[in-house]
Amino acid sequence: MSEEIPEEKYPHRSRRQVLRAAGLAIGAAATSQLRVSGARAAGYPDRPIKIVVPFAPAGPTDIMARILAQHLATSLGGNIITENRSGAGGNIGIGYVAHAEPDGYTLLVTSSAYVVNPGLYAKVPYDPTTDFAPIAELGTSPNVILADPRLGITTIGELIARAKAHPDELNYASPGAGTTPHLSGEFLKIAAGIDITHVPFSGAMPAIQALLGGVTQLAVAALPPAHPYIESGALKALAVTGAHRWFDLKDVPTMVELGYQNFIAETFQALLAPAKTPPEIVARLAAQSIEVLQRPEIREQLLNNGFEVIANGPDGLRRRIAIEVPKWRDIIARAGIKPV
Known part of the structure; x- marks a missing residue:
């Protein structure tokens, strides 16, 4: 709230003049602050x-x-x-x-x-x-749905068939509860009508290491940390959740291509x-x-x-x-x- 300016303090000036003077003072202060901000930006950065x-x-x-x-x-x-x-x-x-x-x-x-x-x-x-x-x-x-090659699952269709034939047997790692990989996994469960157990970890690499070590059978992760393991064959990519196939993973389909409309979940x-x-x-x-x-x-x-x-x-x-x-x-x- 602005402070009221009593006219009696300025007996020889009209109220309009008083308010105009106050406005000019406020404007000058704002301009001064902008100059200070600009000066700080001009010397930026001057420390790490x-x-x-x-x-x-x-x-x-x-x-x-x-x-x-x-x-x-x-x-x-x-x-x-x-x-x-x-x-x-x-x-x-x-x-x-x-x-x-x-x-x-x-x-x-x-x-x-x-x-x-x-x-x-x-x-x-x-x-x-x-x-x-x-x-x-x-x-x-995009996120990528991964499987341990030793599991014998090479497609999303095979994953769904295994999950339906053996309810509650499969689990999947994610970088943590509420991450887009986790939510992609939950979206798959809803869309396919399957139940696989979510196992959250404290980041992408811990989740991938759990899959590599056989702690989990599946994982959903962002593509960057998983990419080298897909290329080397250590992990099998079943699908990506982006709008299009990844440029050097041309044999890995998108979830949309597999019939899951609007299944786009990127990080x-x-x-x-x-x-x-x-x-x-x-x-x-x-x-x-x-x-x-x-x-x-x-x-x-x-x-x-x-x-x-x-x-x-x-x-x-x-x-x-x-x-x-x-x-x-x-x-x-x-x-x-x-x-x-």
Whole structure:
């Protein structure tokens, strides 16, 4: 609420003059603040930037963050360190950045967990629309349904037949409850009318290692960490959940091709800063990130690691967040998963 300005303090000036003078003073103060913000942006960065990954090392988000950090540091002319703060499905790391100083020195590279968790948990330590300043939508990758080759299952049809013939016998690993791989597995169970037991792990690599070690028979994971094991034959890819087949996995069908309409469940990666980070810093980070992602050699590197580069700026990321929060909330409800 603005403070009332008594006219008696200014006996020789009209009320309009008093209000105009007050308005000019407020405007001057705002301009001064913008100059300070601009000055901070002009010298940015003058100390190391920290990118927080809210998941375990070697997972898809960690891979994306480290590739981006390496090249973004050179573009910005500074140092960038990557820090893993995993736990609670990503909520610990996301919440940490949400409440960090909004000065551009603590950033977040996160996955779709950012838009999934508000529907999965009764309470999350952040608001996806107000607690962050979107910087860039980095890339996306499909999830992949995997089987241990020793299981003798080579197609989704064979998986469904085995699950129906032997109810409750099969299980599948995921990077954690509420991740898009987990939700893809639950979507498959609903669509195919089967029951396989979900076994959550603390990240993509722990889930894949569990499958490799015979702890589980199946897994659903984002493509990047699974890709080398598919190529080597250590794991069998039954299907991908993207909109199209992956460029070097031409023999692996999509779930849509197999007759499961609207079965598209991708994991996207995004760069965000705490809300109220100076707009000039956000704009610079966005421009430099997009420039890095558009380099042919970086696009090829990310593609080889299982990412399709998107390289959208703040507005594109903001739109994606607005669409995906209610989308995943609906899928979670249809799967019968109660917020915890």
